[in-house]
Amino acid sequence: MIEAADLPRPGEATDAIERVKRRKVPLAKQQKTSAELEDMVHQKLLIGGAYVSARQDPLLGWRATVITAPKHAKAIQERVATVAAELRKKFTLKA
Numbered sequence: 001m002i003e004a005a006d007l008p009r010p011g012e013a014t015d016a017i018e019r020v021k022r023r024k025v026p027l028a029k030q031q032k033t034s035a036e037l038e039d040m041v042h043q044k045l046l047i048g049g050a051y052v053s054a055r056q057d058p059l060l061g062w063r064a065t066v067i068t069a070p071k072h073a074k075a076i077q078e079r080v081a082t083v084a085a086e087l088r089k090k091f092t093l094k095a
Helices: 013-023 034-045 073-088
Strands: 028-030 053-055 059-066 092-095
Touching: 028 034, 034 053, 034 059, 034 073, 034 092, 053 092, 059 073, 059 092, 073 092
Parallel strands: 028 092
Antiparallel strands: 053 059
């Protein structure tokens, strides 16, 4: 038999629901090989004549670098860094 003391008081149930809604649980990131990450970055660049390399980084988890003509290297590396930052939110580098 349920007693009145066992029932939630008014507002208690909604407080618990609100706490669960506010809790930010990080989603598990998918693991990808360096080749997969390199392809993903290269596809988002939409540029030819550039080689993308993904490698482990102790601070970021993984880092993408680009090898291209010196004239375009700085601008493309900035774009690669932006794309990699987006992809880092979803993917980790397999060891």
